[in-house]
Amino acid sequence: MxxxxxxxxxxxxxxxxxxxxxxxxxxxxxxxxxxxxxxxxxxxxxxxxxxxxxxxxxxxxxxxxxxxxxxxxxxxLQVPGCGLAMDSSTGLAIGAVAIGGGIAAAVALSDNGSGNGFIFPVSP
Structure with missing residues (x-):
C-alpha cells in the first residue's frame, strides 16, 4: 500500500x-x-x-x-501535494516519505500482543 x-x-x-x-x-x-x-x-x-x-x-x-x-x-515553486510540507504549529518540515514511514512505525508498534514492549523499527 x-x-x-x-x-x-x-x-x-x-x-x-x-x-x-x-x-x-x-x-x-x-x-x-x-x-x-x-x-x-x-x-x-x-x-x-x-x-x-x-x-x-x-x-x-x-x-x-x-x-x-x-x-x-x-x-x-513547490507542486502542492509534493515533497515537503511545513507544519504551521511546530515549524517543522515534513516529507511525504516521512509521513509514510511514520504510519508504518505506528502500525508496527501497535501490536500489543507481541510481549516485546516498544520496538523501534529501523530501515536496512
Missing part, C-alpha cells in the same frame, strides 16, 4: 503547471536565468518565480492545486 502511495506522490511531483495570472513584473528562472514570464507559460516544481514590487503570480497545477506568489517575493 505504501508503494502505491509513493507512486501517486511521484506522479503529482511530475505535474507541470500553467501561469494563469501575472500582475506587475513577473520573472521565471527554469534553469537558464530569469526571463519575463507571460500568462500561459508552462512551469514545473523547482522553477523560481520572482514578482518585483506590487503584483502577483498564480500557477495552476490542475485539480484545484494553485500556487500564488505575492508581490516583492522570489520563491521556488
Amino acid at each position: 505504501l508503494g502505491m502511495a509513493g507512486s501517486a506522490v511521484a506522479d503529482v511531483c511530475q505535474t507541470t503547471g500553467t501561469l494563469t495570472e501575472a500582475v506587475g513584473t513577473v520573472l521565471v528562472d527554469s534553469g537558464q536565468g530569469f526571463a519575463n514570464a507571460s500568462v500561459g507559460a508552462s512551469l514545473k516544481g523547482g522553477d523560481v518565480v520572482s514578482v518585483h514590487g506590487a503584483g502577483s503570480a498564480v500557477v495552476d497545477f490542475g485539480s484545484d492545486r494553485t500556487v500564488m506568489v505575492p508581490g516583492s517575493t522570489t520563491t521556488a
Whole structure:
C-alpha cells in the first residue's frame, strides 16, 4: 500500500503547471536565468518565480492545486501535494516519505500482543 502511495506522490511531483495570472513584473528562472514570464507559460516544481514590487503570480497545477506568489517575493515553486510540507504549529518540515514511514512505525508498534514492549523499527 505504501508503494502505491509513493507512486501517486511521484506522479503529482511530475505535474507541470500553467501561469494563469501575472500582475506587475513577473520573472521565471527554469534553469537558464530569469526571463519575463507571460500568462500561459508552462512551469514545473523547482522553477523560481520572482514578482518585483506590487503584483502577483498564480500557477495552476490542475485539480484545484494553485500556487500564488505575492508581490516583492522570489520563491521556488513547490507542486502542492509534493515533497515537503511545513507544519504551521511546530515549524517543522515534513516529507511525504516521512509521513509514510511514520504510519508504518505506528502500525508496527501497535501490536500489543507481541510481549516485546516498544520496538523501534529501523530501515536496512
